[in-house]
Amino acid sequence: MSKRAVLAFALLVPLLGSCAPVASLLASRDDTGPAPFQFGPLIVGQTWTVSGTVTGRDVVTTVNIPELVIVPDGYASAGTRDQYTGFNEGRAGFNVATFDQERRTVTFRWVGPAEGFDRVTYTCKISRLIGEPLTGTLTYERNGQTVANGTCEARVSQQPG
Template structure:
């Protein structure tokens, strides 16, 4: 049986009412994951921005030995500038100005996962004869804590001094 131009479709009037409702139900169902995530954020609050093992609000205890000197420093993660695979606690401009001034206690924490994942803690320990003593604890295997790495002391001389360091999350 062939339908003519004026014939009605082969389904009933009840089906014509039900089809738009079914379409709306499918669309609402696709929003469920988004609504669930929104409800979870409202309940728990937003998560802290992070980059690799770094998360805003952390404090890391750095200890080491270089040039027969025991070194200890607490490095807070107060902010993260950059991307999750490459971030630091200071912007490059701020870091350059702070280290150039040689202010003791100035520090930056960096994470770079664009190649071999590397975590660096850099700080000015003190200034001697107008030269800052800049310490760098470099971790190239941030898998299990305490992290073990190389401690470098740059006193403005041609060759920096090297030792070892440990980084442990204090919180």
């Protein structure tokens, strides 16, 4: 081996060693799989607890994020057809989380238990997506008409994985 070849090899050895941490990070990333899909604060696999007070009563629901699908203006945990059906039929317990990418807001909507023959829905709209818990405005509707507004908060109760 010539002196040039030995010198070139000697210069490359430290560079190869510096690649080891990157290779190690990539290998561990491959072992755990890709990161869950995320849009705004919503991450596939999360569970959110949403609570609030309106008309003197406390309400609470749990919203799972099994997937994020494209809907008008953003992403949601349920498709538009499922949302329409769930709310139109007044299926108590049906809920959805939506991230509006233009307005940078998160909305949690759910169907509450019927009050007599009235269909009840709640909407927690959050426009400030900083901090924990996220806080916003809670709207209480009966048969599609707003009855009252209150306050709400949403916090992640379970992370993916």
